[in-house]
Structure formats: structure tokens, C-alpha cells
Amino acid sequence: MAKNIVRGYYDESYPPLPTKRTKFWRRNLLWQFWRFIVLNLKIMRIVVGGHS
Amino acid sequence: MKYYRKLQLQLLINHISMAKVVVLGAGISGHTAAAFLKKKLGKKHDVVVVSPASYYQWIPSNIWVGVGKMTIDQVRFKLKPIYDRWKIDFRQAKATTIYPEGNAELTRPFVEIEYTDDDKRGQTDKIDYDYLVNATGPKLNFGATEGLGPGKFTESVCSYDHAAAAWESLKKCMDRMQKGEKLKFLIGTGHATATCQGAAFEYALNVAHQIRERGLSDKAEITWISNEYEIGDFGMGGAFVKRGGYITPTKVFSESIFAEYGIKWIKRAGVNKIENGVAHYETLDGELKSEAFDFAMLIPPFAGAGLKAFDKAGNDISGALFLPSGFMKVDADYSGKPFEDWDVEDWPSTYQSPAYKNIFATGIAFAPPHQISKPMKSPNGTLITPAPPRTGMPSGVIGKIVALNIVDQVKHGATDFKHKASMGKMGAACVVSAGYGMLKGNAATMTVYPIVPNWQKYPQWGRDISYTVGEAGLAGHWIKLFLHYMFIHKAKGYPFWWLLPE
Numbered sequence: 001m002a003k004n005i006v007r008g009y010y011d012e013s014y015p016p017l018p019t020k021r022t023k024f025w026r027r028n029l030l031w032q033f034w035r036f037i038v039l040n041l042k043i044m045r046i047v048v049g050g051h052s
Numbered sequence: 053m054k055y056y057r058k059l060q061l062q063l064l065i066n067h068i069s070m071a072k073v074v075v076l077g078a079g080i081s082g083h084t085a086a087a088f089l090k091k092k093l094g095k096k097h098d099v100v101v102v103s104p105a106s107y108y109q110w111i112p113s114n115i116w117v118g119v120g121k122m123t124i125d126q127v128r129f130k131l132k133p134i135y136d137r138w139k140i141d142f143r144q145a146k147a148t149t150i151y152p153e154g155n156a157e158l159t160r161p162f163v164e165i166e167y168t169d170d171d172k173r174g175q176t177d178k179i180d181y182d183y184l185v186n187a188t189g190p191k192l193n194f195g196a197t198e199g200l201g202p203g204k205f206t207e208s209v210c211s212y213d214h215a216a217a218a219w220e221s222l223k224k225c226m227d228r229m230q231k232g233e234k235l236k237f238l239i240g241t242g243h244a245t246a247t248c249q250g251a252a253f254e255y256a257l258n259v260a261h262q263i264r265e266r267g268l269s270d271k272a273e274i275t276w277i278s279n280e281y282e283i284g285d286f287g288m289g290g291a292f293v294k295r296g297g298y299i300t301p302t303k304v305f306s307e308s309i310f311a312e313y314g315i316k317w318i319k320r321a322g323v324n325k326i327e328n329g330v331a332h333y334e335t336l337d338g339e340l341k342s343e344a345f346d347f348a349m350l351i352p353p354f355a356g357a358g359l360k361a362f363d364k365a366g367n368d369i370s371g372a373l374f375l376p377s378g379f380m381k382v383d384a385d386y387s388g389k390p391f392e393d394w395d396v397e398d399w400p401s402t403y404q405s406p407a408y409k410n411i412f413a414t415g416i417a418f419a420p421p422h423q424i425s426k427p428m429k430s431p432n433g434t435l436i437t438p439a440p441p442r443t444g445m446p447s448g449v450i451g452k453i454v455a456l457n458i459v460d461q462v463k464h465g466a467t468d469f470k471h472k473a474s475m476g477k478m479g480a481a482c483v484v485s486a487g488y489g490m491l492k493g494n495a496a497t498m499t500v501y502p503i504v505p506n507w508q509k510y511p512q513w514g515r516d517i518s519y520t521v522g523e524a525g526l527a528g529h530w531i532k533l534f535l536h537y538m539f540i541h542k543a544k545g546y547p548f549w550w551l552l553p554e
Binding site: 010011013015018025026029032035036045046047048 | 308311312316317445479480481492494497499501519523524526527530531553
């Protein structure tokens with residue numbers, strides 16, 4: 001078995017990955033409740049403006 | 053055309069005359085159109101819905117059926133009781149032929165149908181109409197790829213029964229992994245021109261989540277396979293979203309999510325044959341490759357429903373109403389100009405047939421004028437590019453505006469269309485579930501405006517960046533769950549359904 005596990009040189013090695021802090025905020029109920037409101041408003045803006 | 057002019061004159065002279073509107077299909081678009089038609093037209097006018105299925109299904113939630121998080125009955129309900137309550141004439145049947153000018157027997161325009169319910173299965177009937185809304189949705193064209201589809205070698209989540217079968221198959225894989233086997237999962241598109249990458253993307257993330265929840269990640273190798281030039285293309289040429297202080301392509305956003313969920317990917321791949329446990333594909337470079345799998349869920353390409361049309365003399369005029377793909381021609385530019393020359397104005401806004409003005413096509417049934425993703429061919433001449441998506445939000449919106457325009461004509465004798473909805477001026481929100489649970493769920497939320505890029509108006513990004521968002525989190529899961537219950541409420545016609553947006 002190879003001594004080192006080289007993480008590079010594969011497509012899946014290059015995208016950005018979330019840090020622990022990012023993962024924490026993704027699950028934080030207060031922050032996510034706020035994002036729920038913001039995202040709904042953004043979606044509504046698109047829906048309302050999408051047809052006449 | 054003659055009949056349409058006569059109809060308009062009649063409606064202008066006498067608004068109280070009875071009109072009959074026939075809607076073919078009871079999916080998101082057809083059901084929305086039928087609901088608004090009946091609500092606005094009332095008892096004086098007839099609305100008939102023809103659908104081969106007895107159930108309405110909220111297709112976006114099929115993903116959760118496919119991973120055992122929802123039952124079939126949570127995503128579907130019987131259409132007949134709803135239509136009985138609304139006083140809509142429901143025929144469980146498939147439409148086969150349109151006679152837009154009538155024929156020797158019946159002078160009014162009519163559509164021929166074949167019943168699919170147990171009582172009348174196989175019997176045919178004729179339904180005359182003043183207006184026809186073709187919302188037949190797609191034919192899931194599994195036959196385009198040898199070995200593709202349920203009953204053959206791959207699963208699907210395109211309908212609730214397919215999704216339920218996929219879950220049964222996935223459960224067996226979970227059991228095998230729990231016994232120590234290492235398995236390969238292949239999820240993506242099953243043809244070089246398939247679309248609906250969003251659904252496959254969502255399923256891949258949910259499968260990865262379920263495997264991780266069971267502590268089996270080390271036993272599973274999950275691979276995404278797609279005809280997209282870059283991951284995150286989604287058949288709309290990709291998009292740019294505001295994220296973490298950068299304008300980021302959906303390629304980076306999507307690859308980031310795949311990497312986080314431990315999913316590898318194969319892109320620019322046109323799957324052309326499936327055998328037991330092996331998917332064969334051609335790459336844009338022209339290489340012919342294979343990928344082994346123990347479980348595969350691959351989305352088929354879509355085709356039109358296969359309706360035929362005949363004129364009064366009995367001549368086949370299908371070519372005047374439909375493109376060879378089976379999708380219906382509407383008020384779009386089908387001149388086939390080069391990809392670089394197309395314009396956002398080429399996209400339809402009223403969905404009226406140019407051949408017969410009292411026929412409309414909504415949702416997936418209308419023919420898009422061109423690809424949104426740049427067409428790419430391999431050295432062997434194989435087109436490997438996703439078809440344009442028209443599912444979900446656009447389908448509902450188009451169904452509604454077509455209904456409202458017909459109502460204006462019937463009730464007020466309107467000669468032009470007040471309501472318009474072009475995919476070049478319509479946005480879309482894509483909420484990609486990536487886990488389930490009020491506290492443990494996750495979803496990637498993406499919004500774009502407009503769906504079809506407008507490079508003249510937005511030369512840098514093709515779309516309005518102020519409308520875009522791309523983020524992952526629990527809030528997205530709540531939105532997806534909220535939308536599920538909201539749209540089921542709306543589709544069932546529960547109180548204030550009409551206030552809920554499409």
C-alpha cells in the first residue's frame with residue numbers, strides 16, 4: 001500500500017469544501033430561520049416578476 | 053383558422069355563449085390551467101380534462117419517495133374527486149389525435165381519446181372543443197437508449213411508481229453493504245440529449261446522504277454521469293450566483309457539493325447503451341467508455357406525447373402542429389438559426405399554436421426554439437448536450453397565463469393577449485434537497501433570472517445577478533418541504549389555493 005494518500009490530481013480534489021464554521025451556520029436554527037425568510041422573499045421576487 | 057375567426061366573432065357578439073375548453077394532461081401545467089379555467093369561467097362554460105393517469109403527482113417530491121423518506125400517497129392524490137368538486141369533466145384517457153378543423157362526421161374541432169380506466173380501457177371517444185390546451189408533458193423516452201429504464205437495467209425517479217421501485221432496489225443495496233459488500237452507484241443522465249439534470253443531481257445527493265446516515269460511506273462509490281459540458285450546466289448553460297463574496301459559476305457550486313458528499317463525476321458523456329451492471333457512453337472527445345454499477349438511476353430523454361393531427365379532408369398535418377420530436381410548435385422562432393445568433397425574443401410568450409389559434413401548448417409539451425446549453429458534438433457526430441428544461445415553476449406559470457388568456461377571450465372577447473410568460477423573462481428557483489429532517493436536513497437553493505440568458509441585456513453574466521442566489525443549508529430543506537405541502541394544498545384546491553403562486 002502506498003505510503004502517502006495524495007489528495008490532488010483528481011477532479012473531486014479541487015472544488016472548495018465547507019469549513020466547520022460554514023457547516024455550523026448551515027445548521028444554526030436562528031441563522032437558518034433568517035435565511036428561510038430571505039430565500040423565500042428572493043423566490044417570491046422571481047415568481048411575481050416572471051409573468052404579466 | 054376559419055373556425056377560430058368564427059369563434060372570436062361569436063364571442064365578441066355574445067359573451068354569454070358557452071365555450072368548451074379541453075385540457076390534455078393533468079400534470080403541473082395542465083392541472084394549473086384547468087383549475088384557473090374553471091375558477092374564472094364558472095358554470096356557464098365547460099372545462100374537460102383528459103389525462104391517462106388517475107392521480108396527480110407532485111413530481112419534485114418523487115426524490116424523497118426514491119430514498120424512502122416519503123410514501124407514494126404523500127406525493128399523489130386522485131384527480132377525479134377534485135375535478136368532481138370543481139365541476140370539471142374528467143376523462144381518464146390518453147389523447148391520440150387532434151382534428152383542429154373537424155372532419156366529415158363532426159364539423160367542430162375535436163380530439164380523439166382512448167380511455168385508460170378499468171371500466172372503459174381501450175374504448176375510443178371524440179371530444180369537441182372551442183379551445184384546446186396541450187399539456188401532455190413528456191413521453192419518457194427510455195427506448196432511446198438500449199437497456200435504459202425500469203424493467204431493464206436502470207432505475208428512474210420520473211414518476212412516483214418509478215421512484216418507489218428505485219427505493220426498493222436501493223434498500224437491497226443498503227442491505228448488501230451492511231453485510232460488507234462494496235457497491236458502485238451510478239446516477240445522472242441516460243442519454244446524450246437528456247435533460248432534468250436537477251432531479252438526478254438531487255437524487256445523487258439524497259442517496260449519498262442516506263448511505264452516510266447508515267454509516268456505509270466506505271462501502272459505496274457514487275459516480276455522477278452527465279451530458280453536461282460542465283457540472284452545474286442543468287441544461288440552461290450553467291449560471292452565475294452570488295456566493296461568499298464572489299460571483300461563482302454553478303460549476304464550482306455544484307462540484308463543491310459533490311465533493312462534500314463524496315461523489316465523483318463523469319461529464320460530457322452521452323450514455324448510449326446499458327447492459328446488466330454496465331453503462332456504455334461516448335465522450336465529447338469521441339472516446340467510447342464504460343462504467344460498471346450495482347445500482348443506476350439515469351434520467352431518460354424526453355419526447356412529445358406522440359399526438360397526431362389531421363385536417364378536415366383527413367390529411368396528416370402533424371408536421372404543421374408538431375416538431376419531429378413530438379413537441380408542439382407555438383409562438384417561437386423555429387427557423388433553426390445558429391446557436392450564436394439566437395435571441396431571447398425567439399422564446400414563446402403566449403404558447404399559441406401558429407397553425408390553429410385556438411390551440412395552446414403548455415409546460416413540457418411546447419417545443420423550445422433552440423438549446424440553451426451550447427450544442428456540442430463529438431468527432432463521431434453525436435450531439436452531447438442537455439435539452440432545455442421546462443419543468444416545475446415555468447410549467448405552472450405557463451399553464452396559468454394560457455388559462456387566463458383563454459378566459460379573457462371567452463368572457464370579454466379579447467383579441468390580444470394580456471398575459472405573457474417567456475422563459476426569457478421568467479426566473480426559476482431550484483431547491484435541491486440533499487438530506488431529510490427538520491433539524492438534520494440540507495438543501496442547495498439556487499435562483500436564476502431569467503431562465504434563458506439574455507446576453508444583450510446582461511452582457512457579463514447573461515442573467516440578472518441581483519436575483520441570483522446559491523447556498524446550502526437547513527433553510528433550503530424547510531423551503532423544499534414547505535413547497536411540497538403548499539403545492540399539494542394548491543393542487544387539491546383547498547381554501548385560498550388561487551392565492552398561492554405557481
